[in-house]
Amino acid sequence: MSENLLTYKGYYGSYEVSIEDGLIFGKILFIDDSVGYDSETIKGIQAAFEEAVDSYIEFCEEINKDPNPSFSGKTAVRFDPELHKKVAILSKKEKQSMNDFIVSAIKNHVDFVENGSSQLRRIDSILHQKVEYLEFIAGKNTFKTFSTSEFIESTYKVEHKGEKDVTFC
Incomplete structure (x- = not known):
């Protein structure tokens, strides 16, 4: 929740x-x-x-007190024994302390929550456009090998109805 x-x-x-x-x-x-x-x-x-x-x-x-929130950087984390075991094993394999391993995992999750979900939506949108383009090409029964720039340019033309005001390198 x-x-x-x-x-x-x-x-x-x-x-x-x-x-x-x-x-x-x-x-x-x-x-x-x-x-x-x-x-x-x-x-x-x-x-x-x-x-x-x-x-x-x-x-x-x-009263001359600092009103700013205080965070010590320490917190107690409780998790089930099986997860504890996995963290211990993986941190050892990564040659990290369990603390560093957990901090890294939390940082990665926070970064994903703050930034990654919008990036995934953008990637999903781009992939969806590429699939639509491939379906468009397949519908014409035209199979051709494209360089990356040709593929991007062709996709752009389909999305923008053949406009040619953009140059791709």
Whole structure:
């Protein structure tokens, strides 16, 4: 299940609906204190969150405390014994500590979540276009070997109805 997140001034906040109370409520995440907020309307929850962040920053300034979220770089991870064994074996094969292996795996996953899915959609779109072009050629019963630039140019012509205003190298 995806967490509902609000953002403002580099802070993150959660929000949930309480049917019983008729409220939307949340708290500022990733800070060393507990700061909550609520609203009776969907439109009001962002404003309530922003007000809570501003109040928190102001409060921290008054007591001379750094309001920025603190992350130590340490966290406990629990996983099943079979996965633990696989990680131990693979990290040994890769000549890495288990910690470095796990950090690398997490970095790769975070990068994929942040960037990779859009790249995969783009690759899928390009491959789909190439398949359509090959089906178009096959429909004409014309089989020809293309260089990469000829293939790209031919695909471009099909997509752009034969326009010839682009030069391919």
